[in-house]
Amino acid sequence: MRARARRSLLRLSLIAIPVLALARPSLLLGEGETASTQDGQASSSEPKAPALLLLQADIASDDSITKAEALAFGEALRGDMRRALADEGFAIVDEKEGAPIQPMVPVEIGRAAMEAGAAWAALPRLSIEASRISYSAEVYEAGEDASLAAAASFSTYAGVRALPLMEESVRGAAARAAACRDALLASAGTALGRPIQYRITLVSGDEGATASIDDGEKARKLGTIENGRLVLPYLALQPGTRICILLSQTGKRSETIAAVLGEKAQTIEAPPLQRMVGQALSLDTGPGRLLGLGLGYRIFMRPDWLFLFADGRAYEGSDFGIGSLPVFHGELWEGAGAYLVLPPGSLIRVGICAGTGFIISTLTGGTKIWFTDMALSPLELFAECRVTGPISARLSVRSAYSLGLGSGAIERGWMGGLVPLLFSAGLAWGF
Amino acid sequence: MRKAKVFALVPLFASLCLSACSYLLDDPYGGFLQKAAAYADLGSALGSSQFLDGMMSAEAQTSTYLFAEFADPSGARMVKALDPMSLELAAFSGQGSPLTFCAATAANAEFVVASHAYGPSTLNLDTACPAGLGWLAADSTTGNNCLFPFVAASSQRLSFYVYDSSWKNRTTIQRVFSSSTENWQLARALILVDGSFAVLAFDGRGGTGSLRAARYPNLAAFLASTGPILDSASSSAVASVDTQQGSIGSAMGVPAWPTVDGLIALVSDANGVFRLARYGYDGLGEKDEYVLSSRPDAALYFESSGTYWYLYERSAGRLFRLRTWW
Numbered sequence: 001m002r003a004r005a006r007r008s009l010l011r012l013s014l015i016a017i018p019v020l021a022l023a024r025p026s027l028l029l030g031e032g033e034t035a036s037t038q039d040g041q042a043s044s045s046e047p048k049a050p051a052l053l054l055l056q057a058d059i060a061s062d063d064s065i066t067k068a069e070a071l072a073f074g075e076a077l078r079g080d081m082r083r084a085l086a087d088e089g090f091a092i093v094d095e096k097e098g099a100p101i102q103p104m105v106p107v108e109i110g111r112a113a114m115e116a117g118a119a120w121a122a123l124p125r126l127s128i129e130a131s132r133i134s135y136s137a138e139v140y141e142a143g144e145d146a147s148l149a150a151a152a153s154f155s156t157y158a159g160v161r162a163l164p165l166m167e168e169s170v171r172g173a174a175a176r177a178a179a180c181r182d183a184l185l186a187s188a189g190t191a192l193g194r195p196i197q198y199r200i201t202l203v204s205g206d207e208g209a210t211a212s213i214d215d216g217e218k219a220r221k222l223g224t225i226e227n228g229r230l231v232l233p234y235l236a237l238q239p240g241t242r243i244c245i246l247l248s249q250t251g252k253r254s255e256t257i258a259a260v261l262g263e264k265a266q267t268i269e270a271p272p273l274q275r276m277v278g279q280a281l282s283l284d285t286g287p288g289r290l291l292g293l294g295l296g297y298r299i300f301m302r303p304d305w306l307f308l309f310a311d312g313r314a315y316e317g318s319d320f321g322i323g324s325l326p327v328f329h330g331e332l333w334e335g336a337g338a339y340l341v342l343p344p345g346s347l348i349r350v351g352i353c354a355g356t357g358f359i360i361s362t363l364t365g366g367t368k369i370w371f372t373d374m375a376l377s378p379l380e381l382f383a384e385c386r387v388t389g390p391i392s393a394r395l396s397v398r399s400a401y402s403l404g405l406g407s408g409a410i411e412r413g414w415m416g417g418l419v420p421l422l423f424s425a426g427l428a429w430g431f
Numbered sequence: 432m433r434k435a436k437v438f439a440l441v442p443l444f445a446s447l448c449l450s451a452c453s454y455l456l457d458d459p460y461g462g463f464l465q466k467a468a469a470y471a472d473l474g475s476a477l478g479s480s481q482f483l484d485g486m487m488s489a490e491a492q493t494s495t496y497l498f499a500e501f502a503d504p505s506g507a508r509m510v511k512a513l514d515p516m517s518l519e520l521a522a523f524s525g526q527g528s529p530l531t532f533c534a535a536t537a538a539n540a541e542f543v544v545a546s547h548a549y550g551p552s553t554l555n556l557d558t559a560c561p562a563g564l565g566w567l568a569a570d571s572t573t574g575n576n577c578l579f580p581f582v583a584a585s586s587q588r589l590s591f592y593v594y595d596s597s598w599k600n601r602t603t604i605q606r607v608f609s610s611s612t613e614n615w616q617l618a619r620a621l622i623l624v625d626g627s628f629a630v631l632a633f634d635g636r637g638g639t640g641s642l643r644a645a646r647y648p649n650l651a652a653f654l655a656s657t658g659p660i661l662d663s664a665s666s667s668a669v670a671s672v673d674t675q676q677g678s679i680g681s682a683m684g685v686p687a688w689p690t691v692d693g694l695i696a697l698v699s700d701a702n703g704v705f706r707l708a709r710y711g712y713d714g715l716g717e718k719d720e721y722v723l724s725s726r727p728d729a730a731l732y733f734e735s736s737g738t739y740w741y742l743y744e745r746s747a748g749r750l751f752r753l754r755t756w757w
Contacts (some may be wrong), residue, residue, distance in 0.1 A: 172475070288459040317458030317465065323754030324465040327458060359460060369470050406474075406747050409464055411728070416459045 036176050051118040052090040054082055070128055077124040080167045081137050084174035110146020118142055119195040119236030133158035137170045139177035144237045150176035174291040195236040198265035202230045206273045209249040239263045249273055253344050274345055277304035278431035289358025291316040304344035310334040325365040333357035353380040361409045373408030375400045388428045398422040432438040466753035474748015485532025486732035488515050491540045491551035496611035498534035498544050500527045510544050518750055523554040530581045535567040538574045538596040543567050568628055570650040579620040589617055608632055609661045618685040623735040628653045629689035642687050644694040646712050648746055670717045692737035721756045
């Protein structure tokens with residue numbers, strides 16, 4: 001008896017839905033949408049709106065309702081979503097005729113939106129079982145890992161009374177989707193408009209490097225460079241948006257690549273990632289030591305920042321004056337140092353060192369005497385200017401205090417002649 | 432006018448270039464090593480003895496020695512003789528002087544070191560002589576031993592003694608230093624390697640003053656002269672040092688040495704940079720210099736030939752024979 005009554009009500013609702021649809025013309029509008037929104041483009045006089053792919057309704061029903069009745073409810077739900085989303089400023093793009101995407105999982109939904117050139121995808125979903133209708137209105141972001149932007153679901157008796165409830169639920173979901181959209185667009189700093197219609201390609205020579213959206217703590221992985229390139233997941237961003245992609249790889253310095261998106265398909269070329277400096281070699285010379293060369297080595301305890309060093313020099317000291325013969329010096333300094341303030345990869349970096357040194361000296365020209373000195377270097381300042389790749393020009397100023405050993409040639413005190421500092425200039429190669 | 436300005440800048444530019452070159456080339460680790468011709472570790476050889484400022488070379492017949500005065504820890508002074516070329520110690524041990532150290536050659540070709548005379552070949556003690564109280568300048572031709580007392584009786588006049596070659600007969604001579612009123616004191620009097628005679632006087636009143644070296648062709652010419660020592664002898668040459676540029680010490684230990692190539696003086700500037708300046712006998716002032724940077728904790732001595740100079744590092748006990756820079 002109750003089943004018969006329900007069946008009668010369903011038939012009544014089947015009649016009532018078209019009638020109500022006539023009263024609300026947009027309710028059943030679908031293929032008959034205006035041309036301006038068919039392809040997701042707004043007219044020039046209207047603000048650009050992000051396109052939204054409205055998928056076919058995903059309907060599942062049992063024998064408690066006929067197929068036609070289920071379709072009618074599905075169309076009603078879809079029509080509600082169309083109207084509510086359009087009212088919120090979305091430019092509706094209809095899914096092509098045919099079978100709905102199967103299975104209706106977010107990945108497929110996001111991909112479908114991406115392929116349609118839409119920033120969003122909306123899916124009306126309903127199931128009817130034992131004369132009860134459960135429906136949901138879901139809005140997803142476009143992309144490979146489409147995330148649910150907004151949704152509303154409800155369950156009620158599958159009759160005429162379900163229609164206003166559906167409309168109310170759908171409006172709530174549309175409003176939330178619009179809020180999500182507005183927030184995204186506000187963060188991108190762009191006006192409403194159609195998102196880019198392509199997937200960005202990142203070209204890099206750093207095989208295996210990981211690309212992610214550089215968004216601070218909310219970095220989102222985009223993929224890995226393979227065969228010299230990475231086709232990024234679809235990003236529903238407006239043309240003109242400045243995108244920052246963080247490219248990183250173990251053992252190398254991460255690089256942020258910034259690009260402004262254009263209307264046409266875009267390939268972003270990433271500069272080669274620089275290796276973090278774990279070791280460095282240097283060649284140098286300086287005032288009073290021009291007739292010779294210095295060789296330095298640094299091994300980093302913390303790449304790019306903290307290091308132990310050893311540098312040696314061999315040279316002849318000569319003033320070319322009357323009565324002067326060159327004096328041969330060999331020196332070896334060792335200690336620890338650190339780069340300060342400026343990050344790796346900066347054009348100029350500065351740092352400090354401290355250490356000890358040993359100097360041997362011997363006379364030339366027949367008198368063979370060896371002197372051995374020891375000195376402390378409480379502070380050395382150095383500055384490096386990146387020349388190209390891993391090569392930097394380095395200037396250093398070292399303070400050195402001779403201990404005045406009895407075996408030495410250097411008196412106790414600050415070393416360096418008229419200016420009690422040891423200056424060096426040279427090239428450094430970090431690797 | 433404009434050309435004149437440009438030309439006026441030339442010396443400044445040249446000076447800057449020279450300074451830059453000097454800075455780029457100066458050995459940061461003990462520049463004087465480049466001048467070293469010989470080296471001796473006297474600290475090890477002499478043990479606990481200390482070295483004093485006194486260092487003079489003397490030549491008698493075919494022997495030349497560098498005599499150096501030492502003091503042992505008890506304060507007793509002694510003199511050692513070294514080969515001036517190899518800097519090896521000779522078999523000699525003499526008594527030091529209670530005042531400024533002087534070693535010279537007497538008229539009879541004996542070495543006079545402090546207050547004793549020694550045989551020229553054996554370095555054996557011969558006889559005592561009064562030379563320990565002053566600078567000795569002898570003339571083997573005339574047989575005169577002129578002794579210039581370390582301590583002067585007057586600041587205006589120089590009294591000195593002329594002995595015969597046997598040190599028995601003495602004549603006292605008194606001469607004024609200068610016709611001006613400077614307060615001169617005798618700093619050195621010696622026969623240079625070419626036979627000329629040099630008198631070095633120092634005016635150190637008020638912490639400033641000047642050095643003047645008068646050079647006579649020989650001792651006989653000096654003795655024959657009767658005018659003011661420093662400025663009246665037409666045959667002498669005078670070098671002056673503007674001591675306002677820096678300290679050159681007291682009269683007794685004036686770090687200045689007459690050589691045949693000029694007067695060498697250790698001077699310093701306001702920045703505490705010490706240098707050895709050479710002043711010509713032509714009266715034109717400083718000719719060149721050698722920068723030592725900081726005050727050397729060392730005893731210095733310049734041979735009168737101007738070929739070598741000696742530097743003894745007191746802290747390390749090392750003696751260097753160095754080539755001169757001119």
